[in-house]
Amino acid sequence: MSTIAKAMELLDFFSLDRPEIGLSDFHRLARRDKATTFRHLSALESAGLLEQNPTTRAYRIGPAVLRLAHMREVTLPRRAGLRVALPRLAEATGETAHASLLDATGLTTLAHHEAPQYSARVVLHEPRLPLHATASGIAALAFGGGDLMARALAAMPAYTETTARSPEELAAAVARARAAGIAMSDQTFETGVTGFAAPLFDSSSIAGAVAVAAVSSRVTPELQTIILTELIKAARTISANWGGTIPPALAAAWAAQAGPETAP
Amino acid sequence: MSTIAKAMELLDFFSLDRPEIGLSDFHRLARRDKATTFRHLSALESAGLLEQNPTTRAYRIGPAVLRLAHMREVTLPRRAGLRVALPRLAEATGETAHASLLDATGLTTLAHHEAPQYSARVVLHEPRLPLHATASGIAALAFGGGDLMARALAAMPAYTETTARSPEELAAAVARARAAGIAMSDQTFETGVTGFAAPLFDSSSIAGAVAVAAVSSRVTPELQTIILTELIKAARTISANWGGTIPPALAAAWAAQAGPETAP
DNA sequence: TGTATTGGTTCATTATATAAACCTATGGTT
DNA sequence: AACCATAGGTTTATATAATGAACCAATACA
Numbered sequence A, B: 001m002s003t004i005a006k007a008m009e010l011l012d013f014f015s016l017d018r019p020e021i022g023l024s025d026f027h028r029l030a031r032r033d034k035a036t037t038f039r040h041l042s043a044l045e046s047a048g049l050l051e052q053n054p055t056t057r058a059y060r061i062g063p064a065v066l067r068l069a070h071m072r073e074v075t076l077p078r079r080a081g082l083r084v085a086l087p088r089l090a091e092a093t094g095e096t097a098h099a100s101l102l103d104a105t106g107l108t109t110l111a112h113h114e115a116p117q118y119s120a121r122v123v124l125h126e127p128r129l130p131l132h133a134t135a136s137g138i139a140a141l142a143f144g145g146g147d148l149m150a151r152a153l154a155a156m157p158a159y160t161e162t163t164a165r166s167p168e169e170l171a172a173a174v175a176r177a178r179a180a181g182i183a184m185s186d187q188t189f190e191t192g193v194t195g196f197a198a199p200l201f202d203s204s205s206i207a208g209a210v211a212v213a214a215v216s217s218r219v220t221p222e223l224q225t226i227i228l229t230e231l232i233k234a235a236r237t238i239s240a241n242w243g244g245t246i247p248p249a250l251a252a253a254w255a256a257q258a259g260p261e262t263a264p
Numbered sequence C: 001t002g003t004a005t006t007g008g009t010t011c012a013t014t015a016t017a018t019a020a021a022c023c024t025a026t027g028g029t030t
Numbered sequence D: 001a002a003c004c005a006t007a008g009g010t011t012t013a014t015a016t017a018a019t020g021a022a023c024c025a026a027t028a029c030a
Helices: A003-013 A023-029 A034-046 A063-075 A085-093 A135-143 A146-154 A167-180 A221-241 A248-258 B003-013 B023-029 B034-046 B063-075 B085-093 B135-143 B146-154 B167-180 B221-241 B248-258
Strands: A050-052 A059-061 A096-103 A106-113 A183-186 A193-201 A206-215 B050-052 B059-061 B096-103 B106-113 B183-186 B193-201 B206-215
Touching: A003 A023, A003 A034, A003 B003, A003 B034, A023 A034, A034 A050, A034 A059, A034 B003, A059 B063, A063 B059, A063 B063, A063 B096, A063 B106, A085 A096, A085 A106, A085 A206, A085 A221, A096 A135, A096 B063, A106 A135, A106 A206, A106 B063, A135 A146, A135 A167, A135 A183, A135 A193, A135 A206, A146 A167, A167 A183, A167 A248, A193 A221, A206 A221, A221 A248, B003 B023, B003 B034, B023 B034, B034 B050, B034 B059, B085 B096, B085 B106, B085 B206, B085 B221, B096 B135, B106 B135, B106 B206, B135 B146, B135 B167, B135 B183, B135 B193, B135 B206, B146 B167, B167 B183, B167 B248, B193 B221, B206 B221, B221 B248
Parallel strands: none
Antiparallel strands: A050 A059, A096 A106, A096 A206, A183 A193, A193 A206, B050 B059, B096 B106, B096 B206, B183 B193, B193 B206
16 A cells, blocks of 8 residues: 555544544554654645644644635535535435535545434444445445446445345345435444435536435334435435436436426 | 655645646646656545546546545634635725635645736735745744744745845844734735735634735725725734634734724 | 557666654653 | 653664656547
């Protein structure tokens, strides 16, 4: 593994719950030598990707990231297209809504929004979503290129009892999602969490997924109907904002899924 | 220089004018071997910091950057504090306003806003601002720690005829800024651009600078008065948004500068 | 058809990354 | 006050990973 990749893995240890990490914590979290960790952190800092809290000396995301994100958002807007749709999806379903971006290597969480209705809700903390074990991943596989499937098959850790274990099992889930226009996952990533996801498109192809992560015990047939309807609405809105068009086969599946009243 | 730092330097070649860069262009821009450049780009891509445009194969800023920026902005808001103040500063002065963040290594441009009034306006494209040659840099030196000055003296390229060349010249400019509460730079970085800057503070210390980059030929004493007044207003607002307090000496300088009607 | 350019790959050579041990400062305990 | 644990950071021989010239395949232009 390249030194560069090792250094940049350190960035993935940050989360909303852990926005600042000291040298010793990093050294333990990454299970790497302290001197090595220190030099990696220093290199990231000198590029502005990290900075040190002047009082605690702990490391946190640096200002260069803001500049880069601003640049991407101006030239290739994504977040802006979620601003309305995601909170609306969360409120309409009463569950946690989130959107992720697909690149050549997999899905990256882009934004999430928790519904305020219930105190029991799904809180997300994974920056990268495994393709084989999440509804978003299945949705991406169902409507993405074949190379994605190869990547998914390369590593299939079993997170729960119901995580797909074999290529056949995964292929079946993907086929179901392709037919329904929506991917579902029953506690395949985290126990107690049921996922529903729809693919998102930009001007060239599939670009990500929008999903609802619901508390499993709350999922009744009625709620499921609401979630599917709202998810399709959200996916249509976001894809439109991203300059994408829904493939005809998917549009037909959605029309059948949600009933004629929500057809385009 | 570390491999990590070399790889991350590649990120600085992106700008709003050049949001996508192909392998060959990168190899020329960075003056590095093509194979090396390729491996660096691939490593950045595997971390999600870059992605490839699926049609042109050119590299652009990746989705991970959005996630990191979101995380920083939630835990340590900065952009939000500029959203109102910066456009207002640009409109009130008729010139380009910008804000930058200070870290241990220097100033990073955070956001800028061009005034719509005139077609002749200053367009900024530098991601990093040199401390010794910009108004923002002088403001940072005037109100930042002594280690900053050491860093500024380490490298002092002469961008124009009027760029400070000697430590004494720089120290004089910094002293003027400290006394006035505002830094000024007459075409020290780019010919035809006059800069005015005020320091910004967060809860712990100096955190950046807000500046007006004016077309030199338009700078009359009247405009200069407007710029100084508005700049102080903007600096007060932004620092307040960032949870900062203005040091007494600076508050006094500002009160004297802008006249009693704008005193806090 | 020929030529220039693109993105990407190979492999011997060489430079850089690594990790154990060490240093210094600080905060909390006895 | 002495003690211990932990923090951030540094040193140096050793080992691993980075480098770049040459090469390949594909596309674009003329």
